[in-house]
Amino acid sequence: MLTKWRSKLRLHIKKNPKLVWGFFLGAAGLLYIKVWLPTTRLGIPCVFHEVTGLYCPGCGVTRAAASLLQFDLVQAFRYNALLFLLLPLYALYVVMQKKQWRRSSQALMTGMVIITILFGVLRNFPAFAWLAPTSLL
Structure with missing residues (x-):
């Protein structure tokens, strides 16, 4: 057996x-x-944040994942809003890869990289402080 x-x-x-x-x-x-x-x-501390004092696009992902495991979507969004945009786009990317839509999937991946870089830059400006990984008051 x-x-x-x-x-x-x-x-x-x-x-x-x-x-x-x-x-x-x-x-x-x-x-x-x-x-x-x-x-x-x-x-695991963020080395980029420790060295520069700036937030990288991944800052807050661990706390966001912990909040998602507790079904606290609002708090997870406050820790890292980028996850809520990239996860569905990545699922779409996987589908495009399976269907062998190479040009579309490459364009989508390029767009996701650009969004990630913009998110990392913008979350460090005071006007976009709402993108920084913060908890609810």
Whole structure:
């Protein structure tokens, strides 16, 4: 019985290695956010922010992910609004890649890179302070 299960698992892993790696990376991320951070209070600091004092496009992503796991969409948006724009665009990019729409997918990826750079620059200006990773008062 156990050998049948192992052989089926090996076959499934060989057919879908990306799915297996995705599962393990997702499980590791979940453990990091739900177990490691609350117990140790040791997060990964943003090197860019530590050196320059400016916010990079990724600042606040870990806190946003933790808020999303608690279904707190408003707080997640306050930590990093870029996620809410890029996640659906990336899903569209994956669909375009699967359908082999190369030009469209490349244009979309270029647009996502430009949006990310603009977001990183704008969130450091006082007029766009609402883009900085902040918590609700």
